[in-house]
Amino acid sequence: DAGVIQSPRHEVTEMGQEVTLRCKPISGHDYLFWYRQTMMRGLELLIYFNNNVPIDDSGMPEDRFSAKMPNASFSTLKIQPSEPRDSAVYFCASRGTGVNSPLHFGNGTRLTVT
Amino acid sequence: GQQVMQIPQYQHVQEGEDFTTYCNSSTTLSNIQWYKQRPGGHPVFLIQLVKSGEVKKQKRLTFQFGEAKKNSSLHITATQTTDVGTYFCAGPYAGNMLTFGGGTRLMVKP
Numbered sequence: 004d005a006g007v008i009q010s011p012r013h014e015v016t017e018m019g020q021e022v023t024l025r026c027k028p029i030s031g032h033d034y035l036f037w038y039r040q041t042m043m044r045g046l047e048l049l050i051y052f053n054n055n056v057p058i059d060d061s062g063m064p065e066d067r068f069s070a071k072m073p074n075a076s077f078s079t080l081k082i083q084p085s086e087p088r089d090s091a092v093y094f095c096a097s098r099g100t101g102v103n104s105p106l107h108f109g110n111g112t113r114l115t116v117t
Numbered sequence: 118g119q120q121v122m123q124i125p126q127y128q129h130v131q132e133g134e135d136f137t138t139y140c141n142s143s144t145t146l147s148n149i150q151w152y153k154q155r156p157g158g159h160p161v162f163l164i165q166l167v168k169s170g171e172v173k174k175q176k177r178l179t180f181q182f183g184e185a186k187k188n189s190s191l192h193i194t195a196t197q198t199t200d201v202g203t204y205f206c207a208g209p210y211a212g213n214m215l216t217f218g219g220g221t222r223l224m225v226k227p
Contacts, residue, residue, distance in 0.1 A: 051214060094159060103167065
């Protein structure tokens with residue numbers, strides 16, 4: 004089991020540029036979550052998918068953020084245009100069916116917007 | 118919405134001392150999960166508690182779920198340097214969304 008795979012591990016970009024973060028969930032997991040972690044706000048849930056369908060995106064900060072899951076093995080989180088306050092570690096996590104199933108996190112993408 | 122609060126935010130201990138972190142929810146939880154995040158790493162699932170008053174142990178770690186299912190604690194006996202990291206509790210919200218507490222960062226002096 005390769006675990007949840009995220010890319011890139013680090014991303015440094017200039018304000019105004021588009022940023023795309025990628026995630027491959029664990030095979031067979033039908034829930035996928037995007038979290039953002041900062042010192043000030045901790046771990047925040049941005050959006051989650053069930054069977055590739057976005058279920059709740061109430062945590063997405065603003066329209067600059069968008070997420071897609073075109074198939075069961077791939078998801079993207081896009082920020083366009085990026086701003087310095089978007090700098091954070093972005094985690095993707097997946098879990099199986101069953102509300103008590105634990106989350107499996109990827110290694111995260113550390114985003115720095117200058 | 119649901120809030121999950123954790124205290125303390127930080128804890129420095131001498132190696133060998135005990136450590137406890139507390140978690141409180143604004144609403145009754147169906148279950149509570151605990152995660153550990155090492156410095157520079159990602160959160161890793163430790164355990165889940167489901168029943169009121171439940172106590173579970175993992176070696177030196179003892180997890181407890183309150184009778185009202187609104188609070189929980191994690192106690193580490195005789196801390197070691199390998200225990201360093203941030204410990205998070207998390208509770209389900211609206212069925213499938215896991216809300217994380219702010220975490221307790223544990224630092225252990227050898």
